Amino acid sequence: DTGVSQDPRHKITKRGQNVTFRCDPISEHNRLYWYRQTLGQGPEFLTYFQNEAQLEKSRLLSDRFSAERPKGSFSTLEIQRTEQGDSAMYLCASSSGPGELFFGEGSRLTVL
């Protein structure tokens, strides 16, 4: 199954540390999205790429967050100087155009 894969699935870190998540989208998809989901809430949009271009960023994405998609394939989401409020599930999704998004299983971040 060549679905969307995310790594790591779970990261536990201490406050102030940097963390990086990786997403490998479905290979033929040119759009890639990052969402964040906290317990009891629906996913919230963070940012998206079309090929290697980052086209939109949410106001939720503070300057401690940075996302890249250097060759239009995989993407990374880095969080610097983590805070306890960053604890959440980080979801990656991809699509080939408007409409259905294919989501990965997510990367759960716990900040102690």
Place this chain on the structure above:
Amino acid sequence: AQSVAQPEDQVNVAEGNPLTVKCTYSVSGNPYLFWYVQYPNRGLQFLLKYITGDNLVKGSYGFEAEFNKSQTSFHLKKPSALVSDSALYFCAVDDSSNTGKLIFGQGTTLQVKP
């Protein structure tokens, strides 16, 4: 601003009975509406979408949804519930820029009892 509301935190139905999970939306322009399902420890899975055309949309696993423009609703339905349908269901709307930037509701837990 675009928004989606799912008024029920949880819906309980008996297996074999019809189910409805409610969703209302607020958008400017024509809405692109979606339903996704999330099983425990699994990623969100697409169920169905409404872009244009027939108000009754059919999707995966026997689910369907009815778009009602006058009531700004997009309720998810299934004629006969299965225990395996028990999961967390999310309604979502594209923010009308057709970018895939979805605004999700807070989710409704569906519990189907045997």
